[in-house]
Amino acid sequence: MPRVVVIGGGWAGCAAAMSAKQAGAEVILLERTDTLLGSGQVGGIMRNNGRFTAAEEMIAMGGGDLFRLTDQNARHTNIEFPGHKHADLYDVATMEAIVRRYLQEKGIEIWLMARVTEVTRNDSTIATVATENGDVIEGDVFVETTGNMGPQGNCRKYGNGCAMCITRCPSFGGRVSIAARAGVKEVMGRRPDGGFGAMSGSCKLNRESVDRNIIRELDRTGVAVIPVPK
Numbered sequence: 151m152p153r154v155v156v157i158g159g160g161w162a163g164c165a166a167a168m169s170a171k172q173a174g175a176e177v178i179l180l181e182r183t184d185t186l187l188g189s190g191q192v193g194g195i196m197r198n199n200g201r202f203t204a205a206e207e208m209i210a211m212g213g214g215d216l217f218r219l220t221d222q223n224a225r226h227t228n229i230e231f232p233g234h235k236h237a238d239l240y241d242v243a244t245m246e247a248i249v250r251r252y253l254q255e256k257g258i259e260i261w262l263m264a265r266v267t268e269v270t271r272n273d274s275t276i277a278t279v280a281t282e283n284g285d286v287i288e289g290d291v292f293v294e295t296t297g298n299m300g301p302q303g304n305c306r307k308y309g310n311g312c313a314m315c316i317t318r319c320p321s322f323g324g325r326v327s328i329a330a331r332a333g334v335k336e337v338m339g340r341r342p343d344g345g346f347g348a349m350s351g352s353c354k355l356n357r358e359s360v361d362r363n364i365i366r367e368l369d370r371t372g373v374a375v376i377p378v379p380k
């Protein structure tokens with residue numbers, strides 16, 4: 151049975167692990183932090199706009215497992231707000247545990263706090279990866295899904311932002327590109343004007359800190375559009 155090692159436990163890594171498992175491989179999923187889903191722990195908007203078709207296509211092609219989980223865990227469905235039509239919102243507070251349990255039940259071995267920092271190669275093929283804890287993992291296939299969010303230094307240098315509250319680089323160490331370690335040059339996105347900017351406009355507010363009318367509106371419709379004062 152081939153052994154597939156997936157590095158990075160965000161949505162992409164979870165999906166890659168599922169696909170490899172379905173194809174009959176032994177699968178190990180290595181994640182740097184203490185949770186799966188990476189930046190999928192914020193936002194939670196699914197099936198909006200063209201993503202509806204994309205999700206349905208993926209389900210039709212046999213890749214529906216994770217979509218079924220987000221559908222089942224949706225707090226609101228078919229909602230609209232500026233720029234988003236017929237969106238679903240999965241519950242970001244509970245999604246990680248659901249996905250983790252599902253992958254484990256499928257027999258995927260999950261290593262948390264396993265930040266891969268080293269790669270050894272046989273010519274052009276990756277032979278092993280090693281975590282900063284000193285574990286060396288052999289595999290037949292290595293899949294890198296480490297995302298694109300980096301440590302603070304990169305965040306400031308390249309100007310497109312990084313969700314520090316989710317990636318928690320100061321606690322777990324920054325992202326390490328396995329492709330780069332294996333000698334593949336990564337494409338680096340930069341703003342044309344070289345200026346700073348946020349990757350996303352999302353932020354989280356403590357529920358108790360907002361007006362009761364807003365909470366009621368959110369509970370009822372899933373959306374509250376509040377104009378920002380000038």
Ligand SMILES: Cc1cc2nc3c(=O)[nH]c(=O)nc-3n(C[C@H](O)[C@H](O)[C@H](O)COP(=O)(O)OP(=O)(O)OC[C@H]3O[C@@H](n4cnc5c(N)ncnc54)[C@H](O)[C@@H]3O)c2cc1C
Nearest residue numbers: 158160161162182188189190193194195266296297325326
């Ligand atoms: C604030 C915000 C809101 C968003 N809202 C939405 C939304 O509502 N709907 C939507 O569809 N998309 C949304 N997105 C985008 C979406 O979250 C991302 O595109 C998607 O989650 C990326 O998944 P990924 O698996 O490619 O990468 P990531 O989520 O970045 O996962 C990469 C994982 O790899 C791990 N990792 C990195 N380096 C290593 C290493 N060396 N060893 C081991 N592990 C490593 C990281 O810890 C991380 O868990 C949002 C993004 C942000 C930042």
